[in-house]
Amino acid sequence: MYYLGDLANTCKLGLQCYSWLMTSVDPLLEERCRAGGDTVCGETEAYAVAKELMKTWPHTQLPGFDFPIEWSNIYCAREETWYNDLVIEAFTTTLSAKYGKNKTIFLPQVQLPGTNEGNRVPEATRAALEMTTEDYIFLPINLNSSHCACIVVDNFKGALMCYDSVDKRTHQKLLQAIANEIISSTLTGFA
Incomplete structure (x- = not known):
């Protein structure tokens, strides 16, 4: 039924x-x-x-x-709806295929919040961040299984940027904590 x-x-x-x-x-x-x-x-x-x-x-x-x-x-996929995780993954896969020879890489999505604060970014993601030579790295972040945001690593400028369409303080604090974790553990030369 x-x-x-x-x-x-x-x-x-x-x-x-x-x-x-x-x-x-x-x-x-x-x-x-x-x-x-x-x-x-x-x-x-x-x-x-x-x-x-x-x-x-x-x-x-x-x-x-x-x-x-x-x-x-x-x-x-229509106006004013939330996209599910598979649509976000399909979108990044499509962009990767289209711009494959570009200086951009899309990493697999990270599910947050993790329970182990200070160690929320998976080891595979950390390794990919350390080894990549691309100018830009896009890291989709699934916040609380309800919203997607993105951290962009700009290797050219040595900076991380957080993008979130919903301007919520809790989301911004969580993204900032993840960015700080990435900088302190993986991209130590970044600001």
Whole structure:
């Protein structure tokens, strides 16, 4: 019984995502096409995704990712919604693939708050931070399983920056503590 309720909710979210694609994104892509001088633009990327979304079972794996992400995971992709962890991971994976030859690296997401204060950043993340030669390192941070923020390591300037779309003091304090932990344990030459 729960499965049917969950499936009905999933399908509702899929329809909301479809509606957002067709009413908000598709017109923008059409406008961009026409601004480029084309008179007949054909099928936009948004329409192609929306069409695929409607004909694919929600629990079908999305192609092109080396981790399990289903179509239903991207149903949250619309305005004024929180993105789930898999969407954030898919986004950083997509950016890594697109800008792979760039001087940027995306590390796997860190889940916070950790219980061991002063040792919250996983050892694998610390090792990656120490060994990388890229100019910029993006470290997505999952705060309290409810919100994503990002710490950016600027190796060129020797600085860390914290980005958070929600300007909450508790988030800022936690991000600052993580940044200080990274600087004191891994990137000791940073300010």
